[in-house]
Amino acid sequence: MIGIVAKLKVKPGSEAAFEAAFQELAAAVRKNEPGCKLYDLFRKAGEAGTYYVQEQYTDKASADAHMKSDHFRAAGAKLAPTLAAAPEIVNLEKVG
């Protein structure tokens, strides 16, 4: 299993637009990506505008397919204007 932890910083005032666009993406991921086993968005407690995503994919091919999917690219166009900085992505490999 492949894991990803992504950290996203959102511009002040863009939180609602970011969350709406991200949840639309998450719904498309769950509907269209059988290899994606976890795709959950979180707010950092006590730090407005900072978000984390916990992701899990059955294998690298599924993780790569996610990044290349039409719904991911379409969401990127909506999300980009809400972000204060480039996302920080940590690539992981499950133990056991």
Next chain:
Amino acid sequence: MIGIVAKLKVKPGSEAAFEAAFQELAAAVRKNEPGCKLYDLFRKAGEAGTYYVQEQYTDKASADAHMKSDHFRAAGAKLAPTLAAAPEIVNLEKVG
């Protein structure tokens, strides 16, 4: 839902001991904590000795109970000597 992303740095040469102790803890968590919905250990790709944990709990009470559990305290005693630094814990609140 409450989320946690934990980053752990392990001393060179202690990776196997760390992984064994952590997986023993994870088994106890899954067996004894119905409020814990995710407790998965990952290696950071391309960076030996750096680990991440993705955690989810149904509510704050369940997350607090995890930290106070006997199995968590017992595991801490085994894990502490394998760590190169204090764990970095990010507390999260699920969106939606």
